[in-house]
Amino acid sequence: MKDKESEKLPWRTALSRWEGQNLLFDDHFFEAYGDRVWDVKTSELGAAHALHIELVSRVATHPLGYNEGSEERALESVFSLFAVARELTRSAPEAPTFETIVWHVLNTFVRPFTAKWHVRAKTGELRALDSSDIFRAELVDLQRRLIALDDVLAKITESECYSVPVTGRPADAAVMREMTKPVSWKPMGEPSSVAVARPRTQDEATRLEKLKTAEAAFIKERRTFYGIGDNDWASGIALSGGGIRSATFAMGVLVSLSKRNLLTQFDYLSSVSGGGYISSFLTQLLGSPPDEKSALTLRSSDLPFKREEGESLLLQRIRHGASFLSAGPWERFAVAMAQAQGIFINVLMCVLLISILAYIQILLNYALTPDRRASVALAFIIAFFAWALVLPVSRTFGHQWLNLFNKINAWVCALLLVPPIWAGLQAANAVATLLREWLVPDETRLTGFAFVFFLIFGAVFSIAAALFIGFSRIRPLLMTGLTVVFVFLCEGFAFQVFSGLDEITALKVMISLLAVGLVLFVLFNANSTSLHHYYRTKLLQAFLLDKHAQPTLPIKLSAFSAPRAMFPIINCALNVPGSKMPEMRGRHADLFSFTPVSAGANLIGHFPIADWESKNPQLDLATAMALSGAAVSPQMGLRTSRYGSFWLTVMNIRLNLWLRRPSIGGTLRRYPNLWNLQKELLASASENGAFVNISDGGHIENLGVYELLRRRCRFIVAIDGENDSQMTFHALTNLQRLAYIDHGIVIEANLEDLRLSEKGLSRSHFRFCRIRYPAGSGDQHEQIGYMIYLKLSLTGNEGEFIRRYKFDEPAFPHHPTANQFFTEVQFEAYRALGEHVGDKMFLPAITGLADTSDVLLENWFYGLGKSFLDQSPG
Template sequence: MLSWPRPGSPSAVARYVYGGGSPDPAVVDQVRAALSTDFWFIAGYGLALAGFAWIFLLWAISAFGQLSAKYVAVAVGLTVAADLAKHALLDCAIRHHDSANLVTAAAAASIVKWCAGLLALGGFLATLGVFLRALVPWSRRLREWVSERAERWRWLGACSSALTWPWRWLRTRVREVAARSRWFQACSPGKTEIACSGRTGATWWRDLSPKPPPRRVKTDELSWGNAYYVPGAEDIRKSREGDPVQAICLSGGGVRSACIAMGVTQEFSKAPPIKLTPKIRRRFRRRAAAPKLIDAVDYVISVSGGGYTAGARLLAVHDNESPLLSQRFEEGSPEFDHFRRHSSYIADSPGELLLALTNVLKNLTASMAILFTLPAVLGSVLGYLLSRSVFSFAVMVPVPNQKLDRSPSLLCLTGHSASWYAVAAFALLAVLFTSAAMLVEFVSWKRWSEWLKLRLQSLALGSAVFAVLVLAVVAGLPALMRLCWWLGERTPGNQGGAAAAVSGLVGLNYLAAIAAMVWKDRDWLSKEATKLSSLKRLLPPGVVALILVMATLTVLLVAWLVALGCFAASVFQHATADGKENALVQMPFSSWWLPVLLLLTMLWVGSVDIASISLNPFYRYRLGQAFAVQRVKHADHWHAEAYDRNKFTWFNEFGKVPAGGPKFVFAAAATIAGKDKPAPGLNAVSYVLSHDYIGGPDLGWLKTPKLFREAPPRIKRDLTVLTAVAVSGAAFASAMGRHQKGFEKLLAISGARLGTWLPNPRFVANLAGAEKDECIDPADNKRPWPRSLPAVRGAGYYYRELLGFNYSDGRLVQVTDGGHYENLGLVEALRRRSRLIFCVDGGGDTPPLASGLADALRLAEYELGVTITFDDFPGYSLRDLTPGAGEPFKKGDPFYSLKDRLAKRTVAVGLITYPAASGLTEEERRGVLIFTKAVLCRDFPEWLLTYAASNGVFPHDPTSDQWFNEGQFAAYTEMGRIMGRQALKCVEFLTKVGKISNPTAPDLEKLCGAKGRTAEPALG
């Protein structure tokens, strides 16, 4: 196919002219010679692309990557086959003069070649990513080795060995790097281990996961049995020597829940322990102060806002005195006063509010850069390729151009029938393969026929995919460019209009993100949508939120395509200016600012960590300034001082109480999609963080101290107590578990995300299991697992959040608010087989329902086999917590208006029953749940009742309100103290009747009257 530029042609004439005229014998000979030579070129690039595709196939990890690798491999074959077909058709066209059909067929083959070639180039990009991923651990180990020996090198003198040591060092390092490489190990008879900075060379993952103990669980309860596996929990249970394991659960609910939890724990810091075993007594025997209840429990499990208080108490005891938990945050203490002064922790001044809004804008801008860099680069490349005659997709054969109403720069985008022939070829193949599959079903029902049918259906799907690809390139892309050009021509001021459009897009996203975060009734949109009678009849629950997600992604796709089309049209315009072949190169220097800016943005996007451009660092910092405090002494005066921002609260150092005390567990949630996703509507699994282990029963566990040693620096920065507090309270995320409402993708787009990406225990377990062919799924034994955790959580993780690609076997998992799994922490206490649980519910459930408790009870029954009933302790009935159940004030009383909001008490008692799968003996399978909830009662202090009468929303201020004033702080803290006192009175009452150590003791006559009603306990 011949083409030549016509620089002198007027703008109304197409830039390229193809074919035409009588064939010149000399030209025909030159074309044949060129075609013969080109066969060697085809063989060369075919082998190169095949090699890249082969590497991609071998090293693809995820299911999506493996599927993409297969399509890339097929694309390589299509590219080579189409190129050979084009050469053969051109040769025939030269021999048979005026054969328009052969020319058109050659053009169609050329179109298929370039369209498939674009996909085949994905193998090269994937191979580049594989090698970069393989170089990361090598470079990290080399950097650590250099750092360790820097001090030694400093003392090297000017001796003769100084001239030779670089070569000896280089030779040794090359050998060590080779010993760590995958290919060297595959060829060596044994494994090579090299100690480096505490690592075991290439086998750092071997001891990172704890080995689960053998357990005897019936097969029909195997799922429950697996859900109870928590490393270290059995040791704590044995330390109780048969007495119940005790736990305190602090629920989520933002600063509202934090204030309530603070009040409750202050009361628990005054009360004596329920029972001390000899081992626990030995733990505190050298302490001057006697331990209190909060010191002697086994677990403090917190979720979201409850974690604010838990983290504050944990960090407050890390000072020179190493006090007990009960000796900090007492009423009137310096640290409690600091908490009170910073209860509006996000921003309590105009300057801090401006800083918070600036952070949101910064993250939004960074997210927009990540989001639109790819279409900008891809559009620029495609626009340039379309401008070149040899790469032209839209016009491959001579056509007279009469469409003079179109922009001169877009005349080359005139379509031709060859484009549609290329699309029709793949569409025809899809139809043929589908028909063949149907025929196989018709003629046979045997096993081989099912195999053949599935293969034919796969070929049909592949053909349809390539038909869509060709259609998108030869018709969709030119149409998109024309549309964007048309819109640009009609935009006043062109560049100014484009800038206004970009600014408007960023501004709209900014306002929408702010609204999504601070709007008190964020569920309003989905609620209003479900109110429509037609939707209620047609759509099941949850579908409305899914429709909102799809609508958001659709709008985003439109914006993405517009960006691609604009950049493609712009580059095409400059490349075809005045019909000059090198018009793009001859652009003035002042016009190169956009490509340079695009290149710099690409470099930045390739190196940025998305956790650093989210709201998580800012959120963590603000939480630290309010809750991470220590008691310090200056000039004989004690006061509370916030932790320095540059001081890392590493989990292995700050995650436990130095003086001895409970184990702190920060409950978060990991978002999982795909074949291992949890039950519909749940969308998340348990992921907890503590000083010794992180993870959960679904994904597995990792040893926190060893993970800290092995993790890359950027991930290591997230293994802190403050990060655990922030992540456990990451209410805003691109995936929100059971609380999906439809606006989550907007938060991902805007960068208003509080969660982060942390190491996946299942990935580490698969890495260790693949060495011994012991993976649960045999197919995983042959997968090319990466040998390191990612150094940065790059742009790929941003797109994963946006598209919901949360694989259960990925190197990292997205970790968000624990309330997205379960908001009370009760399930985590039951998972650790606690038999005396104080559950503090500071959530904002809509009265009169206890939705948080209902979710926890349902989850415990279906995931652990645990049942909790509230009928065994009538004196502490759950219905007594219902607003309206309490005795109202008399008519005319100033508090009469509270009649429908008053409950009888704040405490209810439930009987816990564990299944055999828990591993407990028959005598140990009963426990007591002391559940206390934030509700109004008649016997509250008068000032608190006055506050409630003046604030109708109390005690259910929305979680979006994180700007508590002095009145809110005092009201919720005092309510927490009352809840704590009533819970302690309940313990005293149950202890008298023997219900703490043995909830099923046969002395119910002490608890119940003649008619089975419980004697009224004092509320306290």
């Protein structure tokens, strides 16, 4: 029914509902048309209704979910309004009210939007989600104005038509109900399937309860300092492995989080390998005993993230230390000598083992004269077949006897290897004899043999090193074959040496070698020749700084001061390729972590960090950081191979350490010796014994999220800076596997927008993931946490500096991890990319929040959840 009063009103009054800078009509409009009398002609009603139908049926007035629809189609839909309005205006020439209002809105608000985004769409910019995020934000603002236009059209027709509600997605309410449900925090974490399989004593249960209480106390003390509510849920940041590349990228992201004052709201900082460089920097700086004269906190208004007419001196010092492995001539010489010493001892151990084998062969040759060998071989065959006949009968002797016979049977069957090994040794002796006769005169036999030995050693190793680089598909087969050939040739040369000596001299040589081996066994410390010490020193000088930005002595983790720093978790790998635990099958390692409260792994249990430090005086923050980044070691968790362990040990390419366990008593050994070194050589380390082998956390889990999942963190930010040029997401998918097998935790991650396009670009830098924690003791239903997964990636719309650097360095942003010598330009490219990626997480288009200097952690995650998540079927 028509409003007769409005017909006599001026437009200024009739349209006052839609007046204002953020709506449709401003002062300029009313200056031009405000004095007109509101008088709608009958011919205008059809045109107004037709445009109303167009508006309510298009994306132009309906919310477009973050993971819904196409930006190009939305832009096309908006642009087509011009054609519709043009046709309606042409068909209704006597429609001044309709024409004026509609074209005012289209020309004032719609045309600038379409003109801007048509150009960008043609250049492919809309393919990058961080550009489409801006598009969607502007689309939301335009939709609000078009909905207001639809209200004006309703006033023109003066009929009760369908009106578009200004609401969010229907799923938003369900997503919010899900996200506000509680998630129970578990200090020290849930036991994994490995811990459950291993019997737990009452003493261990009591010890774990004390450790849980201590960890919770650290977290609560920190929350009190920053004025954070004492929630019953926890949050954490994970910094992945990847050397200086990962550290630099993570530093940029942390700067972005700091600008929003978010770092104070996270409880845990979990790191692996390269991520541990930045984590340890913050732990040393903020976890040292407090100094009231220095304002060092995680607040954006304090150092180290406070900007002082630019980047703070502390962060600048990190930048300058990016090429931390660089060294002067004398330092390089000293490292080379230390490396040579390690190689000499490792080769000496190999020579000793091979010499023992050769000497045994000499003795057997003396005992087994040619006329006896046939009889011994016949007796061997008869005995083996006799055993084969006895074994089936043993099944009637009872279960206990059957188990005994089965154990003996394994050793008897192993005797089948004796003939081929013997034949191989004889062949090696023959080859060695030919080489001796060809290369070495008889009168210089011993000297010549030594020369040939090292000549062959160098040649075989050179070939082996080359094969490490090429022939990737058949590398394991080639390397295994070369290693076996090398060992047999060495044995052949040792056999020739002993054969050239009389019995007394040969015995004296063997006794001398055994004496040297005994001395080494008693006095040699396997850790002393590891390159860990050099690596630790260089990391310490680059990243462990005091308030004056100068290198300082590392703190003991047991002396960590809780209030100002996030609770650190430094992740390593416990190498156990020789473990008999079925849970270690295929893994060869378990996750080992250092915290200010404890250290340990599920496989061996967790003990107070002070106990580890008392057994290992060298253990401090710098040691933990270097072990977490011990990427090159003979035993490398999932990547452990027998031939690799052999060559890496022989060439002393070892960044790992053996740590003494606090739980093992009654041993006289204060440090690891040749026995431990041979375990590295043969890749046979296990969880048993007084010492455990620790190396890079990336050897088992390179994202650093596992320990946060064990603690059931509700909100997690995972910064993935690993080398992944093909975007295969090894770190995340490996985490998914470990989390489900060990804890029944499911991580739901849709990674399509991170994969590479034909141009080698991703659509987005990050994704929002659900974490489904299974119902545990005392829980009736599963609990759901959330993870922001940030990936080292390019979308194509980064700043000009980053785009230029990509042009100059095609490998960017995935330079190999072996490159630990970053230039200033390289460092800034990765740091700037990290800050760029971090900033993109706060676009109002996806958070629904204003991007301010004080963002609440919960609200931020809620906003991202409403944009990314669909309603859970559960």
